[in-house]
Amino acid sequence: MLFLLGFLSAWLLWGLGWSEGSHLFELPADNPLRTHTLVAAALAVIGLAMAVVPRMFAGPRGALPWMCGLTLGIAACGLLQPISADSASGPGAWILLAILPLLIFKGRNQDPDARERSDPLPTLGESLPVALGGIGLGLALTAIATPITRMLPPDGADQAIMVVTFLGLTTLSLWLLGSWLGKQEEEREASRLLICLCLGGLVCALSLRSTASLTRPSGLREVVGLVGLDVADAGTWAFDLLITVVALGPLALLSGSLLHLAHQGRMFLALLAGTGVGIAIEPLISEAFTSPDAAFASSWPTIAVAGGICMALVGAIWRPQNLTILAAISGGLALWWFAPGPAPVLKAWVRFATQPEWVVEHSVGEIALTPGHEGNPRVTLDQRALTGASVRAGIDAKILARSAKDLSFAAEIPSALLVGQLDLPRSLGLIDLGFDHADRTAFFHAAMPRLEKELFEQAPAGRISGEILTPGSAWKRMQDGAYDLVLVPAIPERTPTLPLLTDLPPRTRVMAWLDGGAAVARMRLPKRILLVADGVFDLCVGVQLAGADRDEDWFTPGPAAQEPIALQRLSKRPAAWPNLYRALLLERCAAGEEAIDDAQPRADFLRALATMLRAQKPSNPFESRAEAFEINNNHMAELAATVHAGASGRFVEETVFGIARVLVEKRRVEAIQDYLGPISTAWGRPLELELALAAADIESLDAQSALKHLQGFVTSDPRLESLQEAAEALLGAQEGPDGD
Amino acid sequence: MKPAYKILPYAALLLLALTPLLTAQILRLTLEQMVERTDGAVHGTITASHVTHLPETKDGVDMFFTTLTIEGENLISGQSQTIAVSFPGGFVDEHTGVWNSEAPSTDDQRIGNRVVAFWKVCDDLGGGFSGNALYTSHGGLFRTFEDKRGRAIVLGRGKGYAVELNQRLPVLRKSIKGLDRAKQERKTEKRKNNNRNF
Known part of the structure; x- marks a missing residue:
């Protein structure tokens, strides 16, 4: 039953965490306050459900089945679904509510003899520090996960691996530590819980140290190189798993210990509710810690330190014993020593990443201003x-x-x-x-x-x-x-x-x-x-x-495409996916167009373009975009055939004109003449295609033909002027005294 | 027929307009210098491509070399020739290999392309790998195509390259032969002088 409860909790949490864009103004950027608050509320509800049936956690490993269910549930929701699946929290929430009375009934009848015994439930005074410590844990977890999340592609697949890895490590810690901690006497559990919280400062410092090294390209290269990976593998499951283990591993071990020690209902609720509050308020604090005039204002290290200090101090204040005070002081010192300075987080796999001029934390994420081409700077939000x-x-x-x-x-x-x-x-x-x-x-x-x-x-x-x-x-x-x-x-x-x-x-x-x-x-x-x-x-x-x-x-889109599930996405490097996604989209539109009369040629055009996009391969980063784009003669023949069959419209023209520019830059003279020539004739000599044909003629040293293609156009396009000059100069040379 | 040197300045305008600016820094050579320094030039079709991986070489790192097989005609002797030319860089599979900023582009080294290649025998291109080096990497490889009248045209790469501007293949062949003849004559003269001094 606990396993099932964990699985359903995962379904609820994943759906809430993935619900975005339901408001028009959220389309460019989520409102993380809403997302984080929903997740926090869900954690509180789950904790409340647990608190209702304290006996469900009887025994040293009471929470273990629930954690196993939660981990597998997140893995199923996040990795075995297509990436852009609609939120599934609706059904999960209803099922959870429906079976809750059954669980309560089953829990209460689990051990009839226990009804006779008095239940040593923790007092409010014992639960409150746990809740406060939970706030620190929530802050530290969210803050340290922030730079890791920004290094990776922004879709749910990478986040799913991170969450599953974290939960898996927590479950492992719960299982391993449970057998050791379970041998201790029960009445000392509350004390040990607070000591554990005090150690949170040290653990947080360890996580901060390892995360900071990952945010530097050299540090990242060193870490991933230990297991034979490369920074270009960022966004694959092995890479994501590794950096999550490095960054969040220590906190996962701490979380497992705390979950074990807080297995009594009210403590569990306090821990989960506190953690939820920490997660919910992190975006607000990140903005408050940021000075709007600072050049670099990355708040995640500060918030993580604050979370660590919160955990460290809670135990020392509530149970001022030698151990708790020592743990708190050590934690504080470690946090001060290891706290990294503010620095922009660059995408791990971008080989020549441009340093931003200005970076600031906002509640919606990290906003950066980066120099761009031709004096137009670029603004990004979490690297997008x-x-x-x-x-x-x-x-x-x-x-x-x-x-x-x-x-x-x-x-x-x-x-x-x-x-x-x-x-x-x-x-x-x-x-x-x-x-x-x-x-x-x-x-x-x-x-x-x-x-x-x-x-x-x-x-x-x-x-x-x-x-x-x-x-x-x-x-x-x-x-x-x-x-x-x-x-x-x-x-x-x-x-x-x-x-x-x-x-x-x-x-x-x-x-x-x-x-x-x-x-x-x-x-x-x-x-x-x-x-x-x-x-x-x-x-x-x-x-x-x-x-x-x-x-x-x-265009009429057909039925939603059967795109690869998240785990498949994680098996390839992210650079491969945009063209594949475009191909899937075009195929979906082709399926929709096929249902319309007289739209078959356009559907065929979309499919031919999709085939071309699927054929793209990783290219030398020193090549230009046009050089890196793969177009072979088969692709051109297929596209040209659809155009001659009647494919037309603004999108078809834009694409063909774009292909013409690519072929000119690639200097594919024969392809331009063989495929674009007839299309230009059929379309009444549009400027883009005539420019391409003129360029091909100049490459062929045929000035007269080039000038014919350039005749009759009146435009400010600088390419026309430069081609005319080149063609006239070539013609002059050919007509000179030594010419043909 | 207008001499190539008359057409060259005018087609330079074309190349300024069309040729992408290459960021790689390779040795700038004229055609004369290229012929002087290389052991041969071939015009033919790329029929095969193979990448060799040298793990943990004496230079301390893994090295990768791409070898292109070109079947065609030796531009100096006029004889049929099949030759394998190599340059640093390449991938043995999707994840194993290196990109090289000086390597020919994927378009240039595609199987089926007709190219002109300048090569030099080299005992050690790196890590002990020996073979016919594609001289100056992408600077020694020039694509050719057939125009509407079926004439072969060599695509020049711009200023600083051995074939700066587009020209017809027979013109280039004649230039290379002339330059090679002059080179052989200089070598013979030098040998005679050495024998005389001795």
């Missing part, structure tokens, strides 16, 4: 891009334009609401589209003034007028019909649940964008979506959550 500067600039501009396509401005001042970070390209893009006013909001709105000050320092005139609003104010303005467009740009690697929006004025168009390189194919999607491509490198899915119907190049 919040702005579209650098390589994502192309797709960011496209989704902005598609969001506002055919939008009629109803208000006197065309206004937009950006749910995300405003930067210079986005600001100029909004101005070009006709907007005079753009408010900004998100759950990290408190950091936006500082971010915008940095982002617009070089070009203050480029910032569109507007206010930074709290989510509450922004929601009210939305409901009052203040905006023509509400836009949520895509955030890489996130798969939030899409909210249902009601009670909005019909004139307000709400567009949310999702990264096609994330596990979107498994998500619940509406009946029609937009696909926007930046050539072959980036793919975004656009969902219109509100607003009037409009004529667009919509």
